[in-house]
Amino acid sequence: MNFPCTKLPINISMEYFKEIDLPSWSLVQKFCRSKWDGAFTTATVFSGVDLAYIGKLVEYDILTVLGIEVKIKTAIMFINEPNFVQDLHVDGFDPERINASNTALNLPILNCDNGPMYWYDGDFVLTKSPFKTIKYLKINWQDEPTLAATKIINKPTFVKINIPHHIENRSNSPRLMLSIRFTKDILLENIPSIS
Ligand SMILES: [Fe+2]
Numbered sequence: 001m002n003f004p005c006t007k008l009p010i011n012i013s014m015e016y017f018k019e020i021d022l023p024s025w026s027l028v029q030k031f032c033r034s035k036w037d038g039a040f041t042t043a044t045v046f047s048g049v050d051l052a053y054i055g056k057l058v059e060y061d062i063l064t065v066l067g068i069e070v071k072i073k074t075a076i077m078f079i080n081e082p083n084f085v086q087d088l089h090v091d092g093f094d095p096e097r098i099n100a101s102n103t104a105l106n107l108p109i110l111n112c113d114n115g116p117m118y119w120y121d122g123d124f125v126l127t128k129s130p131f132k133t134i135k136y137l138k139i140n141w142q143d144e145p146t147l148a149a150t151k152i153i154n155k156p157t158f159v160k161i162n163i164p165h166h167i168e169n170r171s172n173s174p175r176l177m178l179s180i181r182f183t184k185d186i187l188l189e190n191i192p193s194i195s
Helices: 025-034 048-066
Strands: 015-017 043-045 071-080 104-112 116-121 124-128 136-141 144-150 155-162 164-168 175-183
Touching: 015 164, 025 104, 025 175, 048 175, 116 155
Parallel strands: none
Antiparallel strands: 015 155, 043 071, 071 175, 104 155, 104 175, 116 144, 116 164, 124 136
């Protein structure tokens, strides 16, 4: 018997995020909170001994929990004002995204229970962002984008950053999220689901 062949939407099997267990999460939270003076800058970029401290904790956990050996590349703490809505973007400096990470490990630091992340599908062309300080690429939509997935990131979660996404802080308090990139990049399909 022949069944009609229905073409499924492209995102039907695509994963946009994956939660993981990260034993050092509370230690990293404590450290990051101690580094925030309450000012609303866009982000804090960790470097030197601070980056090394976060790296040591997180690299150990990734190896122990996921069995994957990685080195920390960057750790940026995003500081979102109350009711902040981030521009839709793809991460990266260069529209070709050569050597750019496709995933980030997001670690909630403060008030992340009311800040959904959204991912969008559609045809687009990437161009450089006019903002030099932030690693965002501008999305030039060729047609109307459609919402593909949404998730409240309130646990350590690997998220896709190579497709259009943004966050909203739907609360009256500041939201702090640490976003970590690794070499090598960890693909979502290589992360076992937690039960
Ligand atoms: Fe992003």
